[in-house]
Amino acid sequence: MIIQNTVLDKKDVEKMSPMQRRKVLKGIILSMGSFILPPSFAQAARLNRITDVRMWTAPDHTRIVFDLERNTRHQLIQLRNPSRLVVDLMDTVAGVDPADIGLSDPIVNRVRSGIPRPGIIRTVFELKTSIKPRAFALKASSGKPPRLVLDLVRSKGQSKTVSKHPVLHQKTPRRDAVIVIDPGHGGIDPGAVGPRGTKEKDVALQVAKRLAEKINEMDGFKAELTRKGDYFVSLRKRVSVARKHQADLFVSLHANAFKLQSARGASVYMLSEGGKPSPDKAIRRLVQRENSADLIGGVNLNHVSDPTVRGILMDLTQRDSLNRALVYGKNLLGELKSVPSVNIHFKEVKQAGFAVLKAPDMPSILVEMAFLTNRREEKMLRNNSHQDALADALASGTKKFINATGLA
Numbered sequence: 001m002i003i004q005n006t007v008l009d010k011k012d013v014e015k016m017s018p019m020q021r022r023k024v025l026k027g028i029i030l031s032m033g034s035f036i037l038p039p040s041f042a043q044a045a046r047l048n049r050i051t052d053v054r055m056w057t058a059p060d061h062t063r064i065v066f067d068l069e070r071n072t073r074h075q076l077i078q079l080r081n082p083s084r085l086v087v088d089l090m091d092t093v094a095g096v097d098p099a100d101i102g103l104s105d106p107i108v109n110r111v112r113s114g115i116p117r118p119g120i121i122r123t124v125f126e127l128k129t130s131i132k133p134r135a136f137a138l139k140a141s142s143g144k145p146p147r148l149v150l151d152l153v154r155s156k157g158q159s160k161t162v163s164k165h166p167v168l169h170q171k172t173p174r175r176d177a178v179i180v181i182d183p184g185h186g187g188i189d190p191g192a193v194g195p196r197g198t199k200e201k202d203v204a205l206q207v208a209k210r211l212a213e214k215i216n217e218m219d220g221f222k223a224e225l226t227r228k229g230d231y232f233v234s235l236r237k238r239v240s241v242a243r244k245h246q247a248d249l250f251v252s253l254h255a256n257a258f259k260l261q262s263a264r265g266a267s268v269y270m271l272s273e274g275g276k277p278s279p280d281k282a283i284r285r286l287v288q289r290e291n292s293a294d295l296i297g298g299v300n301l302n303h304v305s306d307p308t309v310r311g312i313l314m315d316l317t318q319r320d321s322l323n324r325a326l327v328y329g330k331n332l333l334g335e336l337k338s339v340p341s342v343n344i345h346f347k348e349v350k351q352a353g354f355a356v357l358k359a360p361d362m363p364s365i366l367v368e369m370a371f372l373t374n375r376r377e378e379k380m381l382r383n384n385s386h387q388d389a390l391a392d393a394l395a396s397g398t399k400k401f402i403n404a405t406g407l408a
């Protein structure tokens with residue numbers, strides 16, 4: 001039984017043999033197990049229902065997507081000897097049997113399913129090798145239902161040592177959410193400069209450090225900075241630092257500039273689909289300025305060939321990242337709106353082609369905290385308690401997002 005890809009991608013379906021195609025499109029439903037319950041039962045019991053399960057093999061991970069009627073709690077349990085991953089979906093009944101995702105996958109040997117307790121659907125992935133699991137919920141979007149996404153990430157250079165005392169029922173320790181904070185500019189590149197000489201690179205670093213401190217104080221969170229002092233870091237380096245730390249979220253801090261001193265307020269940006277330019281001229285100019293950091297620092301963009309950040313590949317991972325970035329951005333904006341000393345420039349999360357947001361596998365957000373060219377906002381950005389309030393809002397938005405959606 002082979003399901004190599006998700007049914008969402010028309011191209012992939014076209015590549016399949018008729019038999020594979022039939023399996024992908026119909027097989028799951030046709031091979032329903034005996035414990036599958038009709039929708040009417042789920043509605044009556046106010047339970048969530050699995051409506052589809054898909055599997056997708058990527059070069060470095062295997063992704064399983066549970067389509068749901070609504071988002072639900074889940075629990076991951078990792079077992080060793082043999083290596084297994086158990087996924088429990090709470091308050092759920094099966095509309096399709098997850099065990100029926102027949103597969104030919106480099107890491108999953110077999111899939112089983114069952115009901116350990118009424119209202120819990122358990123799916124057990126028997127694995128050929130040890131993996132690092134990650135799961136996250138996606139809300140309904142663009143005609144897609146709420147989903148639980150489960151990634152089985154293959155480890156590079158796995159440890160060959162075998163424990164003498166194998167842990168048989170070890171629940172995966174809940175790992176910390178890693179938030180990479182990126183203070184814009186630095187060193188030779190001051191960024192925007194206010195009328196009183198305040199430099200964007202300095203205020204960005206000050207707020208970033210405050211934010212890192214607050215995030216590190218939160219249980220289950222860990223902050224990392226892309227730069228810790230006044231030195232130049234290329235945009236690509238910032239992204240690769242975040243990837244090195246396996247960031248769950250990336251947030252880049254900046255301060256805006258505009259020819260009119262009256263321009264004011266904070267705004268939150270995410271990457272546009274395909275990195276396409278914003279229709280807004282002022283945003284295009286902002287992107288141009290922010291993206292020119294590498295030129296100022298002497299990095300020749302033509303000779304950079306980091307495959308991890310090269311181009312924009314709109315694969316499933318990136319679409320998820322963009323969906324999550326939008327929700328994360330909304331959380332941050334919502335928190336910023338609640339700070340009395342913060343003006344809001346754009347009431348919604350804006351999309352634009354910022355180079356530093358182009359990592360395909362982590363939700364990335366850029367915050368313009370205020371306009372340095374506005375005298376009042378320049379003064380505010382230098383103010384300790386205002387910086388602290390900004391950091392508080394960003395930390396709180398981050399916490400709310402992770403708590404609501406889980407780790408990516």
Ligand SMILES: [Zn+2]
Nearest residue numbers: 184191254255
């Ligand atoms: Zn900037």
